[in-house]
Amino acid sequence: MIRNDPLFEAGIAQRRHMFGSAGAEGQVDNTTDLDDKLQDFVTRYCFGDIWQRPGLSITDRSKITLAILIATGKSHEIRVHLRGALANGVTPVELRELVVHSILYCGIPSAVEGMRALTEVLAEQGIETDLDGEAAA
Numbered sequence: 276m277i278r279n280d281p282l283f284e285a286g287i288a289q290r291r292h293m294f295g296s297a298g299a300e301g302q303v304d305n306t307t308d309l310d311d312k313l314q315d316f317v318t319r320y321c322f323g324d325i326w327q328r329p330g331l332s333i334t335d336r337s338k339i340t341l342a343i344l345i346a347t348g349k350s351h352e353i354r355v356h357l358r359g360a361l362a363n364g365v366t367p368v369e370l371r372e373l374v375v376h377s378i379l380y381c382g383i384p385s386a387v388e389g390m391r392a393l394t395e396v397l398a399e400q401g402i403e404t405d406l407d408g409e410a411a412a
Contacts, residue, residue, distance in 0.1 A: 283315075286323025293322075293359035337363045338373055345374065345389040346381045353389060357396040367397055368406050 278284070291299035306314045326336055337360035344353045360370060374389040381389075397404050 280319065282319045282323035284323070285327050286318035286321070289322040289326050290318060293362045294355065298355070298359075333363045334360070334365050334369075337365050338369065341370070341373055341389075342377060345377045345385050348385060348388065350388055350392060353392045354396055357392055358400075361396070361400065361402075367393075367402055367404075371406060 287299050287303065290302070303314050303318055326333070331339070337356065340356050341353065341360060344356055357370065361367070370393055371390075374386055374393055377389055378386040394404060
């Protein structure tokens with residue numbers, strides 16, 4: 276991988292911000308001949324180019340990404356990007372509402388998977404899940 280490239284450097288910085296060192300250097304430093312091109316593409320073009328474009332805030336990009344992942348049922352990536360969304364400043368209430376809103380357009384099973392992932396990620400990060408005192412009795 277070419278590391279002296281502005282797209283790569285921007286991408287690794289974005290990945291580090293969202294996912295920590297394990298999700299940045301940990302991903303690109305531990306590649307093999309099998310997956311090095313994939314990690315380079317993800318770092319350079321996904322996080323170094325698309326995530327850096329003007330026109331949408333980083334929180335908007337996180338919410339859009341999560342909506343797409345919920346719609347397509349990518350359960351592992353939902354969890355990864357929930358962590359990234361929190362790092363990007365998306366609030367737990369916004370994440371809950373995103374999942375609830377997905378019921379309308381993605382269906383109940385997709386929303387249930389999204390809520391399961393959100394519950395797990397909030398718990399692992401020690402974030403209270405009764406976000407507004409409206410927990411069902």
